[in-house]
Amino acid sequence: MNLSKPDFPIFVSFETGYFLLILKNKLTDMKVDELLHRALNLEFLTAEEGVFLFEQASTAELMYVGARLRRRHVPNNNVTWIIDRNSNTTNVCIANCKFCNFYRRPGHEESYITTIEQYKQKIDELFRFGGEQLLLQGGHHPELGLDFYTNLFRQLKERYPTLKLHALGPPEVAHITKLEQSTHLEVLQALKDAGLDSLPGAGAEILSDRVRRLISKGKCGGQEWLDIMHAAHKVGLTTSATMMFGHIETNYERMDHLARIRQVQAQKPEGAKGFIAFIPWPFQDEDTILKRLKRARNTCTGDEYVRMIAMSRIMLPNITNIQASWLTVGKQVAQLCLHAGANDFGSIMIEENVVSAAGARFRFTAQGIQDAIREAGFTPQLRNQEYEYRELPENIVQQELDRERMIVD
Numbered sequence: 001m002n003l004s005k006p007d008f009p010i011f012v013s014f015e016t017g018y019f020l021l022i023l024k025n026k027l028t029d030m031k032v033d034e035l036l037h038r039a040l041n042l043e044f045l046t047a048e049e050g051v052f053l054f055e056q057a058s059t060a061e062l063m064y065v066g067a068r069l070r071r072r073h074v075p076n077n078n079v080t081w082i083i084d085r086n087s088n089t090t091n092v093c094i095a096n097c098k099f100c101n102f103y104r105r106p107g108h109e110e111s112y113i114t115t116i117e118q119y120k121q122k123i124d125e126l127f128r129f130g131g132e133q134l135l136l137q138g139g140h141h142p143e144l145g146l147d148f149y150t151n152l153f154r155q156l157k158e159r160y161p162t163l164k165l166h167a168l169g170p171p172e173v174a175h176i177t178k179l180e181q182s183t184h185l186e187v188l189q190a191l192k193d194a195g196l197d198s199l200p201g202a203g204a205e206i207l208s209d210r211v212r213r214l215i216s217k218g219k220c221g222g223q224e225w226l227d228i229m230h231a232a233h234k235v236g237l238t239t240s241a242t243m244m245f246g247h248i249e250t251n252y253e254r255m256d257h258l259a260r261i262r263q264v265q266a267q268k269p270e271g272a273k274g275f276i277a278f279i280p281w282p283f284q285d286e287d288t289i290l291k292r293l294k295r296a297r298n299t300c301t302g303d304e305y306v307r308m309i310a311m312s313r314i315m316l317p318n319i320t321n322i323q324a325s326w327l328t329v330g331k332q333v334a335q336l337c338l339h340a341g342a343n344d345f346g347s348i349m350i351e352e353n354v355v356s357a358a359g360a361r362f363r364f365t366a367q368g369i370q371d372a373i374r375e376a377g378f379t380p381q382l383r384n385q386e387y388e389y390r391e392l393p394e395n396i397v398q399q400e401l402d403r404e405r406m407i408v409d
């Protein structure tokens with residue numbers, strides 16, 4: 001065979017290869033179209049189908065479908081937001097998550113448990129800023145059991161009857177359940193009776209146990225996280241769900257995370273709101289052990305975040321509200337997310353200590369968040385944790401933000 005001169009079979013094979021490539025692209029386009037149509041019909045796509053779309057559909061296609069689905073769930077032009085404060089019960093924690101710069105080991109000189117006097121100052125300030133809700137979370141303190149939290153909630157509610165407590169999260173509920181040797185249902189019912197209004201979707205990270213073993217071994221497993229949310233829905237607590245992505249997980253693990261949350265939502269009791277919102281955000285890596293030891297970096301670009309917002313809409317047809325995390329991606333990317341399926345801008349976070357400790361620097365005032373929503377082409381609407389609309393209180397005090405340390409829009 002003369003290799004210097006292409007013979008007929010090689011020529012055919014080049015042509016065939018080109019033809020096969022075109023055919024493959026055509027088939028990919030057809031499958032993308034088919035999956036997007038099914039998404040528009042609110043069908044449950046499998047995790048594998050989600051991966052296919054995430055990897056093959058263009059950003060424009062995903063945004064278009066995300067935005068159309070948003071209009072199915074929330075037909076008006078409103079983008080909701082909330083005034084609340086993220087305070088912490090304690091920074092003492094024995095879970096040792098590798099992405100967390102917030103916690104201190106028991107006995108550490110910087111460890112604390114927030115006192116009632118400190119709560120009073122925080123809540124009085126929250127009310128002055130027009131808020132009514134405390135998002136209250138903390139570490140897995142080895143000595144703080146159910147009585148500590150029920151007493152705390154009762155004291156806060158006695159002093160501030162209109163205060164809403166959006167508090168703890170599945171990993172803390174799992175920790176308390178273990179300390180008390182009780183059940184999720186009993187612990188959640190006792191917390192609710194003491195004044196808990198709703199349960200944040202904290203600590204979900206990625207629900208795959210492979211990932212959790214590597215980044216948050218001391219926390220509850222993925223299935224227990226979901227079981228606790230199901231139990232919360234049974235006792236009548238509204239919850240949210242989250243995903244912290246962009247570290248060591250695969251695309252399949254992201255989509256499986258969404259599919260598993262969707263499944264729990266499908267099983268919520270009749271009449272329960274279940275998961276009222278879903279909030280994905282990219283891992284913040286500054287000074288974390290995960291970055292130093294596992295070399296995991298936040299590589300999530302604005303484009304990828306927008307795609308994940310659209311995929312969240314597509315994969316979660318039974319969750320009404322999708323929130324863009326401006327705290328971690330900044331104003332402009334978050335504004336773009338409003339055209340990709342998000343309908344909520346979350347809280348102005350009068351106080352936030354956990355994600356900020358890993359590098360999240362963006363901040364909004366009440367005025368700034370409304371301006372940003374208007375600038376993106378939508379109407380800002382203040383809400384509460386149940387996503388009911390609130391009138392903006394008159395004479396609210398605008399926050400003074402530290403522009404040296406924060407990026408204020």
Ligand code: SF4
Nearest residue numbers: 093095096097100139
């Ligand atoms: S993320 Fe929460 S559970 Fe994990 S170490 Fe930090 S405080 Fe503890």
